[in-house]
Amino acid sequence: MTGAAAGPAASGIRFDRVSVAYGGNTVLDRLDLTVEPGEVMALLGPSGSGKTTALRAVAGFVRPASGRVYLGDRDVTDLPPHRRGIGMVVQQYALFPHMRVRDNVAFGLKARKVHKTETATRVADALELVGMSAYATRYPRELSGGQQQRVAIARALAVRPGVLLLDEPLSALDAQLRSGMLAELARLHRELPDVSILYVTHDQVEALTLADRIAVMDQARLQDCGTPQELYRSPRTEFTASFVGNANLLPVTVGSGTVAFAGRDLELFTTDATAGATATLCVRPHLVGLGDGPNALTGTVTEVQWRGSTHRLYVDIGGHRVKADLRELREPPALGQKVTLHFAPEDAVLLPAVDQSAPEAVTATGGAHG
Secondary structure, X not given: OOOOOOOOOXXXXXXXXXXXXXXXXXXXXXXXXXXXXXXXXXXXXOOOOOHHHHHHHHHOOXXXXXXXXXXXXXXXXXXXXXXXXXXXEOOOOOOOOOOOHHHHHHHHHHHOOOOHHHHHHHHHHHHHHOOOHHHOOOOHHHXXXXXXXXXXXXXXXXXXXXXXXXXXXXXXXXXXXXXXXXXXXXXXXXXOOOOEEEEXXXXXXXXXXXXXXXXXXXXXXXXXXXXXXXXXXXXXXXXXXXXXXXXXXXXXXXXXXXXXXXXXXXEOOOOOOOOOOEEEEEEOHHHOEEOOOOOOEEEEEEEEEEOOOEEEEEEEEOOEEEXXXXXXXXXXXXXXXXXXXEOOHHHEEEEEXXXXXXXXXXXXXXXXXX
């Protein structure tokens, strides 16, 4: 395949204290974030968190009220979208229904007045890259949802962007198609090592699967940033712990090498908190075991959910609801039954009870990719 992985110099994205406001309402607040060349950065957060606004600021569809946007070393804040050299894929595909697949993929190239011979080569390369070469003469209505999304990705790649923007690209697909497309996007990332990808999603599985790093957004601000493993295993805040994966967040009082919860002292692997301080203990449900063990806690079963390969137990312990995800039980406990749960000291993370880090001070730079 000729030149499919070639990319322009404008790879990498930098937000320099970018703010966006609509009618006096701030929807993106002083975002400092760097996406390295070749890195996949997921913007993860709930609706209204500012993640799509950040992506649209890179694309040139919204104008920052303050701050600057850079692609590579270029300040593109004042450039129109067509001069930024980016590719973009949105959740509804936006294919032209009256055009065949090859013409949809060629659309951006024709708008840039690329020569016909070069256009034909790039279209063929892009379709081959997404596995859609055999569908070049079909119309969008003759394709499945997953195939249409592949064509939309091919169209974005045909312009050979240094930066690829993906805005909830899998949200319109069913679960099985979404899983397949996640694998395809991961493959594309490997085959296009110089392209920086900014991936907007509210789906934590997509972020954990694809991203080199995840930027967690909430209330228009960057709350946290790190590798998927860092954010999952050692979250800095309660919001990160609850949004990246599933978590038990237990209110505790810090002692000397222990914390007190529901009238019991629990051992931790490490703690830097001051004795007597209140804090929150984060324990992932899949790290909670059933029966006696370290940090044992006894409570009453309030709900049992069968999830195929696992059972989730909800257990009331001192008025707090604790979740345990257990390998499928042959005889799950009955509602109202007393059970004992436990977790290892090294599987718990101590968080400040109140987020003590000012969100506007969170700056995300650097980070290896691969």
